[in-house]
Amino acid sequence: MTAGTECDGPGPAVVAEEVLRARAYLMRLAEPPAPRLAHLVALLGPLEAAERIRGGADLGRHVSSEVSGRRDVDRAESDLDAVRALGGRLLVPEGPGWPAAAVAAFDRPDLRGNPDWVAPLGLWVRGPGDLTEHVDGSHRSVAMVGARAATGYGKWVARAWSASFADEGLAVVSGAASGIDGESHRGCLAAGGATVAVLACGVERAYPATHTRLLAAIAEQGAVVSEYPVGAVPARHRFLVRNRLIAALASGTLVVEAGARSGAARTASAAQELGRVVMAVPGPVTSALSVGTHHLARQPGVAVVGSVADVLEDIGPAGRLADPPPRPRRPLDGLSTTAVRVHGALRGFASSTAAVLAREAGVEPRAVPAALEELAVAGLVVPDGERGWCRPV
Amino acid sequence: MTAGTECDGPGPAVVAEEVLRARAYLMRLAEPPAPRLAHLVALLGPLEAAERIRGGADLGRHVSSEVSGRRDVDRAESDLDAVRALGGRLLVPEGPGWPAAAVAAFDRPDLRGNPDWVAPLGLWVRGPGDLTEHVDGSHRSVAMVGARAATGYGKWVARAWSASFADEGLAVVSGAASGIDGESHRGCLAAGGATVAVLACGVERAYPATHTRLLAAIAEQGAVVSEYPVGAVPARHRFLVRNRLIAALASGTLVVEAGARSGAARTASAAQELGRVVMAVPGPVTSALSVGTHHLARQPGVAVVGSVADVLEDIGPAGRLADPPPRPRRPLDGLSTTAVRVHGALRGFASSTAAVLAREAGVEPRAVPAALEELAVAGLVVPDGERGWCRPV
Numbered sequence: 001m002t003a004g005t006e007c008d009g010p011g012p013a014v015v016a017e018e019v020l021r022a023r024a025y026l027m028r029l030a031e032p033p034a035p036r037l038a039h040l041v042a043l044l045g046p047l048e049a050a051e052r053i054r055g056g057a058d059l060g061r062h063v064s065s066e067v068s069g070r071r072d073v074d075r076a077e078s079d080l081d082a083v084r085a086l087g088g089r090l091l092v093p094e095g096p097g098w099p100a101a102a103v104a105a106f107d108r109p110d111l112r113g114n115p116d117w118v119a120p121l122g123l124w125v126r127g128p129g130d131l132t133e134h135v136d137g138s139h140r141s142v143a144m145v146g147a148r149a150a151t152g153y154g155k156w157v158a159r160a161w162s163a164s165f166a167d168e169g170l171a172v173v174s175g176a177a178s179g180i181d182g183e184s185h186r187g188c189l190a191a192g193g194a195t196v197a198v199l200a201c202g203v204e205r206a207y208p209a210t211h212t213r214l215l216a217a218i219a220e221q222g223a224v225v226s227e228y229p230v231g232a233v234p235a236r237h238r239f240l241v242r243n244r245l246i247a248a249l250a251s252g253t254l255v256v257e258a259g260a261r262s263g264a265a266r267t268a269s270a271a272q273e274l275g276r277v278v279m280a281v282p283g284p285v286t287s288a289l290s291v292g293t294h295h296l297a298r299q300p301g302v303a304v305v306g307s308v309a310d311v312l313e314d315i316g317p318a319g320r321l322a323d324p325p326p327r328p329r330r331p332l333d334g335l336s337t338t339a340v341r342v343h344g345a346l347r348g349f350a351s352s353t354a355a356v357l358a359r360e361a362g363v364e365p366r367a368v369p370a371a372l373e374e375l376a377v378a379g380l381v382v383p384d385g386e387r388g389w390c391r392p393v
Numbered sequence: 394m395t396a397g398t399e400c401d402g403p404g405p406a407v408v409a410e411e412v413l414r415a416r417a418y419l420m421r422l423a424e425p426p427a428p429r430l431a432h433l434v435a436l437l438g439p440l441e442a443a444e445r446i447r448g449g450a451d452l453g454r455h456v457s458s459e460v461s462g463r464r465d466v467d468r469a470e471s472d473l474d475a476v477r478a479l480g481g482r483l484l485v486p487e488g489p490g491w492p493a494a495a496v497a498a499f500d501r502p503d504l505r506g507n508p509d510w511v512a513p514l515g516l517w518v519r520g521p522g523d524l525t526e527h528v529d530g531s532h533r534s535v536a537m538v539g540a541r542a543a544t545g546y547g548k549w550v551a552r553a554w555s556a557s558f559a560d561e562g563l564a565v566v567s568g569a570a571s572g573i574d575g576e577s578h579r580g581c582l583a584a585g586g587a588t589v590a591v592l593a594c595g596v597e598r599a600y601p602a603t604h605t606r607l608l609a610a611i612a613e614q615g616a617v618v619s620e621y622p623v624g625a626v627p628a629r630h631r632f633l634v635r636n637r638l639i640a641a642l643a644s645g646t647l648v649v650e651a652g653a654r655s656g657a658a659r660t661a662s663a664a665q666e667l668g669r670v671v672m673a674v675p676g677p678v679t680s681a682l683s684v685g686t687h688h689l690a691r692q693p694g695v696a697v698v699g700s701v702a703d704v705l706e707d708i709g710p711a712g713r714l715a716d717p718p719p720r721p722r723r724p725l726d727g728l729s730t731t732a733v734r735v736h737g738a739l740r741g742f743a744s745s746t747a748a749v750l751a752r753e754a755g756v757e758p759r760a761v762p763a764a765l766e767e768l769a770v771a772g773l774v775v776p777d778g779e780r781g782w783c784r785p786v
Contacts, residue, residue: 153677282675282687284546285699294675294699297690304697306678306687 015095022050023092023122024076024229029053030066032227032241033118037066041121046094075229082230086204087219088126099123099131105248105274114340117273120227120245126203129194129223134171134249140315141171141196143250143271145243145264146180146257151289154180154257157281159187161256164308166193170315171222173198173250175242176215178208180256180264185218195222198246200238202230225249243267244274252277252315254305258292265292272301277314279305335374338363342371343380351388408488415443416485416515417469417622422446423459425620425634426511430459434514439487468622475623479597480612481519492516492524498641498667510666513620513638519596522587522616527564527642533708534564534589536643536664538636538657539573539650544682547573547650550674552580554649557701559586563708564615566591566643568635569608571601573649573657578611588615591639593631595623618642636660637667645670645708647698651685658685665694670707672698728767731756735764736773744781 023046030037040063041049053059053067054074080090091097106119125131134141142165146154162172162184172188174181176197188195195218199205203224206212218224227245228238243266247253253271255278258264268278280297282304283290297304305311335343338361345360346352354372358365372389375381384390416439423430433456434442446452446460447467473483484490499512518524527534535558539547555565555577565581567574569590581588588611592600596617599605611617620638621631636659640646646664648671651657661671673690675697676683690697698704728736731754738753739745747765751758765782768774777783 153679157678281678282683282690282697284677285550285674286546290675291699294697294703297675297697298699298703304675304687304690306684306691310687310691 013096015092019046019092019094020080020090021076022046024079024090025050025054025074027121027227028073028075028079028229029070031237032120033116033244034066035118036062038118038121039063046092046121079229083124083126083203086126086230088124088203088224091123091125091131093122097125097130097132099134099249102131102134102249105276108275111273117244122227124203124226124229125223127219127221127223129171129196129221131196131223131225131249134173134196134251139169139171139194141173141250142311142315143173143246143253143267144180144184145174145246145253145255145267147259147262147264147289147292148177148179148181149259149289150179150183150257151283151287153283153287154281154289155183158183158256159190161254161281161308161311162187162195163191163193165311166191166195168308168312171196171250173246175199175239175246175267176207176211176218176224178210182211182214184256185214189217189221193222196249197222197224198242198249199224199226199234200228200242201234202226202228202232204230205233207234239263240266244270247271247274247276250276252279252311254279254281254311255293255296256281257283257287257289258296259289260291260295262292265296268296268302272299277316278302279311279314281305335378336371338367339371339374339378342368343375346381346389346391351384351390353387354389357389406489408485412439412485412487413473413483414469415439417472417483418443418447418467420514420620421466421468421472421622422463424630425513426509426637427459428511429455431511431514432456439485439514472622476517476519476596479519479623481517481596481617484516484518484524486515490518490523490525492527492642495524495527495642498669501668504666510637515620517596517619517622518616520612520614520616522564522589522614524589524616524618524642527566527589527644532562532564532587534566534643535704535708536566536639536646536660537573537577537649538567538639538646538660539648540652540655540657540682540685541570541572541574542652542682543572543576543650544676544680546676546680547674547682548576551576551649552583554647554674554701554704555580555588556584556586558704559584559588561701561705564589564643566639568592568632568639568660569600569604569611569617571603575604575607577649578607582610582614586615589642590615590617591635591642592617592619592627593621593635594627595619595621595625597623598626600627632656633659637663640664640667640669643669645672645704647672647674647704648686648689649674650676650680650682651689652682653684653688655685658689661689661695665692670709671695672704672707674698728771728773729764731760732764732767732771735761736768739774739782739784744777744783746780747782750782 103119106117111117133139158180165172166188171194172184173196174184185195197218201207203226206215247267247270253268253276255264255268271278280293280302296302303314341361341363342357345357354368358368381389382392496512499510504510526532551573558565559581564587565577566589567577578588590611594600596619599608640660640663646661648657648661664671673686673695689695696707734754734756735750738750747761751761774782775785
C-alpha cells in the first residue's frame with residue numbers, strides 16, 4: 001500500500017480545487033450521515049449543490065432540516081488548509097485515491113432508503129496509505145475491532161494476528177481506541193504493514209491522548225482517515241457513525257474480544273449489513289470479554305475463526321470480494337423510504353386513515369396511497385373498514 | 394431419570410425370556426454394526442432369525458458372510474446370567490425400557506442402505522437409569538465428548554457445565570474415557586444427576602482401569618450401556634462403533650475440547666448424520682486442544698455455545714427434539730444400496746457395461762438395469778456408446 005504506484009489503475013489524476021472546496025463545504029453542513037444532503041449532491045453534483053445551498057435556494061423541507069443550522073458556515077478553505085498543513089488531503093469521489101469499491105457497499109439495493117447507510121461525502125486523510133487498494137485492489141484488508149478493556153489474551157491475539165495479516169500483505173483497519181484497536185494497529189506497524197485508523201474526530205487529534213505516538217506512527221506508515229474536518233471533537237454518535245466506515249473499508253471485520261454489550265458488535269453488524277464477511281475470535285467461555293464474540297458467532301452468517309488461516313480463507317482471494325454471507329431478510333427490506341415511514345406511523349393494530357398516516361409519518365398526503373399499496377403488496381398493511389388501514393394480525 | 398416410574402408411557406411391561414435369549418444369541422453372532430443381520434432380524438423377528446441361523450438354514454451370501462464365523466457359538470444364556478449377576482439386564486426392542494425414539498435416528502431415510510448406520514440389536518445395561526426418558530421422554534440429554542488429554546480449562550468446563558445440565562434435569566451421556574468424558578460423568582454425578590456411560594466393552598469392565606470407581610458410581614446412579622456382552626474387550630473399531638450410540642442416545646452432542654485429529658469429531662459427525670444437534674465449546678485460539686472444536690464450529694450446522702444457556706437453547710424444549718440442522722446433501726443420499734454399489738463400480742470416466750458393473754459391484758446382474766436407471770435419474774451416470782455407461786463429465 002503505497003501512494004501513487006504505477007498500477008493505480010484508471011481514475012482521475014487530479015481534481016479541481018473548486019470541487020474540493022465544494023465538498024469540504026458540504027461535509028461541514030450536515031452531521032453525517034445526512035441522507036437528504038447526500039441525495040441532493042448525487043443528483044446535482046457537488047458544485048451545483050454547494051452553490052444552491054450557499055445561495056439560499058429553496059431546498060425542500062427535508063434537505064433544509066439537515067443543513068439549515070450550518071448553511072452560512074463556510075470554512076472549506078480553512079479546513080483544506082488545515083489538513084494540508086498536516087501533510088494530509090481531502091479524498092473525494094471525483095479525485096484520485098477515492099475508495100470507490102469500498103464505498104459502493106453503501107449502494108446495496110437492500111440498503112437504499114435506509115438513512116443509516118449513507119456513503120461519506122469525502123474523506124480527510126493523513127499518511128501515505130492508498131485506500132483504493134484495500135478492498136478491490138491488489139491487497140485485501142481486515143478490520144480488527146474489540147473491547148477497549150481487553151484482556152491479555154485478546155491483546156495478544158490482536159497483536160500477533162495483525163502482524164501475520166501484515167506479513168500476508170493485508171492492511172489492518174481499526175479505530176485507534178485503547179485495547180484491541182491499539183494492539184491491532186501496533187501489530188501491523190511492527191510487521192511493517194499498512195494500517196488504517198478511522199477516527200470519530202479530526203485527523204490531527206489523538207483520542208485517547210495516550211495514542212498520540214501511535215497515531216503519529218500510523219500517519220507515517222499508513223493512513224489516518226475521518227469524515228470530520230480538522231478540529232472536530234469525538235462524540236458518542238460520531239463513534240457509531242465511524243464504525244460503519246471501518247466496516248466498509250475492509251474486506252471483512254474480525255471481532256477479537258467483546259463483552260456482552262459492545263461497540264464492536266455494532267461494527268460487526270454494520271459489516272454484515274454492508275455485505276462484508278464477519279468473523280469472531282473465540283476465547284475461553286470463562287472470560288467475560290469473550291461473551292460478545294461467542295454471542296456474535298451464533299448469529300447466522302458469522303464465522304468462527306480459530307487461526308489466521310481461517311481469516312484468510314473467509315476473506316477470500318485478493319482482488320475479489322468474498323460472496324456476501326446470506327443475511328436474514330427483514331420485513332422492511334427493499335421498501336421505499338416513504339413506505340418505511342408510513343409503516344412506522346401505523347400504531348400497533350389500531351386503524352389509521354391515510355390522512356392521519358401522512359401527518360404522523362411527515363410525508364406528503366398524495367404520496368401515502370402509493371406507499372400503502374407498496375406496504376399492502378409486501379403484506380405489511382391491510383385495509384380496515386372503509387377508509388382505514390392497519391397492520392395485519 | 395428413575396427406573397420404572399409411573400409415567401413410563403406405553404410399552405410392554407415384560408418380555409419373553411425366549412426373545413431375550415434369541416437377541417443375546419444374535420448380538421454375539423456378528424460384530425456390530427451388522428447391516429445384513431439387522432435386516433434379517435427386522436424381516437423375520439428375532440425368534441425366527443435366531444432359529445434359522447442356529448438351524449443352519451441357507452441365509453444367502455451377505456448374511457452368511459456376517460455370521461458364519463460365530464454361527465455355532467450360543468452363549469445367550471451365560472451372557473444373560475452374567476449381566477444379571479451384575480444387577481444388569483438386556484434391553485430389547487420388544488421389551489420395556491428400550492429407547493425407541495433414540496434408536497429411530499438410525500431409520501432416517503437418507504441413512505437407509507448405509508452399512509455404518511445400523512441400530513443395535515439390543516443393549517446390555519447396568520444401573521437404574523431409564524434410557525427411554527433421555528431423548529423423547531420428560532427429560533433431555535446431552536452427550537459430552539472430547540479429548541482424553543484435556544487441559545485444565547476443558548476439564549473445568551466439562552465438570553461445571555455437566556453439573557449445570559444435571560441441575561436443569563438433563564442426563565449427561567459420555568464414553569467413560571479419561572479427560573473430558575470422565576469429568577462430564579463426574580460433574581453430573583456430583584450434582585446428583587443421571588449420567589449414561591456408553592462403553593466399547595462389556596458393562597462389567599472399567600476402561601481405563603483408573604475409572605473403576607467412577608463406573609461403579611455411574612452404575613449406582615445412572616446407567617452403563619454397551620452393545621457388547623459381559624466379557625467383551627474394548628477394541629479400536631468398537632470405540633468408533635460405540636461413538637454412534639453416544640450420539641444417538643442424546644438430544645445433542647457437545648464437543649468440549651478436541652485436538653486437530655480427534656475421536657470426538659467423529660462422534661460429532663455421527664450426531665450430525667443422525668440429525669442431532671452438534672455444538673462446540675470454544676476456547677483460546679492459542680490452545681492446541683481447541684483447534685478441533687474451532688474447526689468443528691466452522692462446519693455448516695454446528696453451533697458455537699458460550700454458555701449452558703446456549704446449549705439449552707440449541708437442544709430445544711424437553712420432550713421435543715430440536716429440528717435437525719440442515720445438513721449438506723450428498724450426491725448418493727437417498728439412493729438404494731445397489732445403486733450406491735454400482736456407482737462405486739464405475740471407474741473414473743471410462744465406460745463400463747452392465748455386466749462388468751454387476752461383477753465389479755458384486756450385485757446380481759438382473760439388478761443392475763434398475764440401479765443404472767436410478768443413477769441416471771439422479772444425474773450420476775450417463776449412457777456411453779451402445780451398451781456402455783459412464784460418469785457424467
